[in-house]
Amino acid sequence: MAVAPATVQRFADKLKWGASRKRSNGPIAAAAGGARKPPLPPIFISTNPSHINLHELRDLYSSSNISCHRFPNVDADGRVEPVDIHKLRIALRHSSVVVSVFCRPYDNDDCTAKSSPMMGLGDILQRAIPVTPSNGQLVGFGRAVSDQGLTASIYDIMVMPSLRRMGIGRMIVKRIVRILTSRDIFDIAALCAENERLFFQACGFGDDILGSTTMMYTRMVSSYPASDQMVKCAGRRVLLAPSLRQPFAS
């Protein structure tokens, strides 16, 4: 049939089959393999922000337990507060690079559940259709904010828990870095917590060669805030803004 090769050709640069994985039927190999890591299912990487459904994205934030606040409110189960969808929309609009990864819903299920080696004709036909943002489920995301000239900061790299440790996160970071360096931006920073440090090291990030110290604004309200002070909540931190300075006399 003329259809299959043509469509694969068209999406060739977008479809990823995982660098070291054999191009085999994923679930069958997984069922037979046993101790082997399940091969990466076919995924579609997009850098087009319009491919993202905001509600799906917010759900991905929740399932990855990521809040946009660096010091989020955490409930008794260790879950962070859900991200505000309006602010998320604004943040996306002002992010210079937005990467999203899609996967077919049943591929995702196959990774979590054991699948039987017998596949019906319907399943085979379904697998022949390549994954696209419209028929796929959002399983990975990452974004970067840049001044389009000198610097960039990477934020919110996330992959659905069931598809982690397959190299998708690294693919997202590599794609972001590639886009930024193609725009001549080489000063790329990523804020990370202790548990994210190894991941970013594996992506080629390290300590600042200029030896700078990362600092964040954490001034909090003292016990007796004055009436004219501005106070803002940022997750579980309540930040105190610097007071308005009077123009000082000579």
Added chain:
Amino acid sequence: MLDICIFVTSVLFFPARRKLKVCQTRASFWESIRSGFLKNNTTQVIEPPSTNQEEEEPLPEEFVLVEKTLADGAIEQIIFSSGGDVDVYDLQALCDKVGWPRRPLSKLSAALKNSYMVATLHSLRKSPGEERNEQKKLIGMARATSDHAFNATIWDVLVDPSYQGQGLGKALVEKTIRALLQRDIGNITLFADSQVVEFYRNLGFEPDPEGIKGMFWHPRY
């Protein structure tokens, strides 16, 4: 899915090359209609055109921070401005004065244009009797990049060495923080050289809070 259906029908029923062209034209036709409706072509987020509320940029401010009378009777004013009106050549001269390495002007210019906020200090010297002869000089700057919602990073804070020690740098940074917090942007970060860590600590910054560190991309050759 629709794309694939059109594609499939085109391949099966029509001479491949000619129909393919029409299909691609049709696809791009709808794309252009859609992008025409959206406010900003480069970031297509599927949602109705945004309201004024969301697009509100920080209102540019300009006021006199310090005013003093000099020995020769001239008046010098130090004017704070957040309008971002910076001459790149003046900025490069200022960077030279503080001893920073030179950066390409086009990149500097792009960085300024795409920063969330650029706060500047200019010195305005008015000689007595020569009201029209005003000397305006850039003496300080601070800029911040942000996603306008959650995160911001303050870069490039600098003050002319001959004006340092007067609290001007402090004023620049405090104003920037205030403007960011006003928009509920709570994650304010910066990467401080060792000699200015104390300066920022006094302004309310904490190094590596809760173990959060910045990592930088190292190119692999």
